Amino acid sequence: MNSEAVAVRDLVKRFGTFTAVDHITFSVRSGEIFGFLGPNGAGKSTTIRMLCGIIIPTSGSGHVLGFDLFTESERIKQSIGYMSQKFSLYLDLTPKENIRFYLGIYRVPPDSWDARMEWVFKATRLESVRDRPTGELPPGWRQRLALGCALLHRPRLLFLDEPTSGVDPLTRRHFWAFIRELTREGVTVFVTTHYMDEAQHCDRIVMINAGQIVAMGQPAEIVRKTLPDRPRADLGDAFVALMRKGRP
Numbered sequence: 001m002n003s004e005a006v007a008v009r010d011l012v013k014r015f016g017t018f019t020a021v022d023h024i025t026f027s028v029r030s031g032e033i034f035g036f037l038g039p040n041g042a043g044k045s046t047t048i049r050m051l052c053g054i055i056i057p058t059s060g061s062g063h064v065l066g067f068d069l070f071t072e073s074e075r076i077k078q079s080i081g082y083m084s085q086k087f088s089l090y091l092d093l094t095p096k097e098n099i100r101f102y103l104g105i106y107r108v109p110p111d112s113w114d115a116r117m118e119w120v121f122k123a124t125r126l127e128s129v130r131d132r133p134t135g136e137l138p139p140g141w142r143q144r145l146a147l148g149c150a151l152l153h154r155p156r157l158l159f160l161d162e163p164t165s166g167v168d169p170l171t172r173r174h175f176w177a178f179i180r181e182l183t184r185e186g187v188t189v190f191v192t193t194h195y196m197d198e199a200q201h202c203d204r205i206v207m208i209n210a211g212q213i214v215a216m217g218q219p220a221e222i223v224r225k226t227l228p229d230r231p232r233a234d235l236g237d238a239f240v241a242l243m244r245k246g247r248p
Contacts, residue, residue, distance in 0.1 A: 176198065
């Protein structure tokens with residue numbers, strides 16, 4: 001396996017005269033939890049959409065799991081898992097029916113459907129509600145189901161866009177324990193979050209503002225470099241300070 005699951009250089013995305021992502025360069029190591037942080041409108045979602053093969057960059061270069069962002073977007077889509085911030089499963093279907101639907105979407109061989117379905121129910125702890133309408137489930141349970149569906153085809157790279165938004169603290173804790181377990185199995189996780197305590201779970205993070213990277217490294221390292229005169233500062237303090245600075 002390549003040591004880098006994601007590598008981009010001077011990546012740019014413009015919409016008309018507006019530059020949403022402005023010459024960013026970073027890489028994600030295979031098997032790590034990589035955080036991508038920034039305020040609303042900073043360029044996070046645009047970057048993720050480029051990395052997932054949904055939109056083509058304006059310029060620069062990049063690879064995801066060895067596939068080129070410009071010429072192999074369909075290969076990227078089939079190789080990654082993606083869980084959007086907005087719940088995207090069908091509320092009128094049961095969890096079992098949702099899973100069957102995505103097994104087909106991801107082209108999982110039918111002879112492994114039963115095993116993959118049981119794995120998802122066990123991993124997400126949703127065995128007891130497999131036949132209830134998904135719309136009746138609490139938000140945290142729906143998020144667990146969405147994560148399970150994103151893993152049905154055993155992707156090596158998982159994109160999570162604010163996966164615990166609106167979820168209670170206990171569910172968030174279980175969610176992150178599951179994420180850590182995935183990385184021990186070799187899955188690379190690329191996550192955006194507004195919760196600074198969640199960002200502490202990341203091996204490395206990038207902070208982006210106004211389309212440009214303003215900080216990159218381990219969470220504790222970013223705090224030390226940003227606020228060297230404040231020994232009690234945390235990642236939230238560093239985030240606020242960096243966002244106030246605007247463009248580097």
